[in-house]
Amino acid sequence: MPLTHSTAVKISIQNQDFNLQDEVNLLEQDNAVDGAVVTFTGRVRNKNAGLTVSGLYLEHYAGMTEKSLEKIIIQAQKRWQIGRVAVIHRIGQLVIGEQIVFVGVTSMHRQDAFAAAEFIMDYLKVQAPFWKKELTEQGEKWLEAKQSDSKQAQQWDS
Amino acid sequence: MPLTHSTAVKISIQNQDFNLQDEVNLLEQDNAVDGAVVTFTGRVRNKNAGLTVSGLYLEHYAGMTEKSLEKIIIQAQKRWQIGRVAVIHRIGQLVIGEQIVFVGVTSMHRQDAFAAAEFIMDYLKVQAPFWKKELTEQGEKWLEAKQSDSKQAQQWDS
Amino acid sequence: MTIKVVFFAALREQLDCSEISIAANEVQTVADIKTKLAHKNEHWQQVFSNGALLSAINHDMVTSDNRVKADDEVAFFPPVTGG
Amino acid sequence: MTIKVVFFAALREQLDCSEISIAANEVQTVADIKTKLAHKNEHWQQVFSNGALLSAINHDMVTSDNRVKADDEVAFFPPVTGG
Numbered sequence: 001m002p003l004t005h006s007t008a009v010k011i012s013i014q015n016q017d018f019n020l021q022d023e024v025n026l027l028e029q030d031n032a033v034d035g036a037v038v039t040f041t042g043r044v045r046n047k048n049a050g051l052t053v054s055g056l057y058l059e060h061y062a063g064m065t066e067k068s069l070e071k072i073i074i075q076a077q078k079r080w081q082i083g084r085v086a087v088i089h090r091i092g093q094l095v096i097g098e099q100i101v102f103v104g105v106t107s108m109h110r111q112d113a114f115a116a117a118e119f120i121m122d123y124l125k126v127q128a129p130f131w132k133k134e135l136t137e138q139g140e141k142w143l144e145a146k147q148s149d150s151k152q153a154q155q156w157d158s
Numbered sequence: 159m160p161l162t163h164s165t166a167v168k169i170s171i172q173n174q175d176f177n178l179q180d181e182v183n184l185l186e187q188d189n190a191v192d193g194a195v196v197t198f199t200g201r202v203r204n205k206n207a208g209l210t211v212s213g214l215y216l217e218h219y220a221g222m223t224e225k226s227l228e229k230i231i232i233q234a235q236k237r238w239q240i241g242r243v244a245v246i247h248r249i250g251q252l253v254i255g256e257q258i259v260f261v262g263v264t265s266m267h268r269q270d271a272f273a274a275a276e277f278i279m280d281y282l283k284v285q286a287p288f289w290k291k292e293l294t295e296q297g298e299k300w301l302e303a304k305q306s307d308s309k310q311a312q313q314w315d316s
Numbered sequence: 317m318t319i320k321v322v323f324f325a326a327l328r329e330q331l332d333c334s335e336i337s338i339a340a341n342e343v344q345t346v347a348d349i350k351t352k353l354a355h356k357n358e359h360w361q362q363v364f365s366n367g368a369l370l371s372a373i374n375h376d377m378v379t380s381d382n383r384v385k386a387d388d389e390v391a392f393f394p395p396v397t398g399g
Numbered sequence: 400m401t402i403k404v405v406f407f408a409a410l411r412e413q414l415d416c417s418e419i420s421i422a423a424n425e426v427q428t429v430a431d432i433k434t435k436l437a438h439k440n441e442h443w444q445q446v447f448s449n450g451a452l453l454s455a456i457n458h459d460m461v462t463s464d465n466r467v468k469a470d471d472e473v474a475f476f477p478p479v480t481g482g
Binding site for chain 2: 019020021022024028032033034035036037038039040041042043044045046047096097108110111113114117118121152
Binding site for chain 3: 042058059060061063064067068089100101121124125126127128129130131132133142143144145146
């Protein structure tokens, strides 16, 4: 579905994988003013807290997820001059190396695109209701939230 | 060509387009430690300094381009804990909306990937020997360097 | 006149319950709901003694002193770990 | 015993020249080369009066007081505009 200027924000919570080039093309479709696109992609790592991880299970709170992401994006739009934004987060079962999350931001100015993409990721990490359960050699284990993530999000207030 | 740990840097000056998903997959191939990937993509805009632009011609100084990009990447590797880096810059004739430049950085920590990718772009803008000639409604015109780009690069020194 | 209360992730597994309904006239705030749930039995009491739990009303993150009313959807869950 | 001097982008077009060879024993620094080139004729003099021009020796950006020697490749070009 093409993004128009009135629908400059795409939020998708999905099981299936995404393709970076397709997402960036969508962000830039009929959008010749924004010369800069910054993306963040998070992948399933093979280690966490010293344990070998074989995969992840991702749960979310449908409805609140979308609402919290919308609020984060609106904050970013107020802070920086950005064009379009896409946030994709996968849920369900994922294996090592698979893509988990995508944030893409376009702008006329690369500084704004970099800042907004990092801001959205930092707030997604502490405000969007997703939970990861790791499948490790010692069985299933819900991930603990990291204090470093809270600090990282708080940095934007200073 | 797969990137190995001993060849964690890819620099490519090329005429042909690139595919973001392919580049990110290459950066993450056999690289299960780096869960974060940040990319920057620059595209040909339709306007510059009030003139409608129909396309670009990109020239570079072969040999010096690669050397200058290597030096920038080494600086980034010293400053941040990053994994792999890819820089692709297209040369020759490009039309509106086409991809010009790609910077991709992987890391265990998203902050490092964001900072390094932005740093590499900021220095590429002022140190890598590329020149753009714009094809506008008023004919061909070499782009003037922007002072804002010099200031942006100098910021990293403070 | 009820309030729908939902639980997620580790909390849902610990309680072995994803949703519960409580009478709206028995509680005024999120804290009241927590207290009421903790009084169900020793296990629930222990689970709700976790000070790190977060709460939301109608999909907005709130603190314990926020007021609740009939037909609200109140959620409790552990700190989030997405991204 | 020569030095290869190369020009790029707008500078190359203004000079209508992409490469020139000069005797190594006639110059000691990048500034010497610039002065020598500017003395070719009025047009080159005007083009090289542009203070914004950048220079490189063997693919490394340098300033005008850098020394040059035989077999060096010296480049002059306008401020870069890639990315």
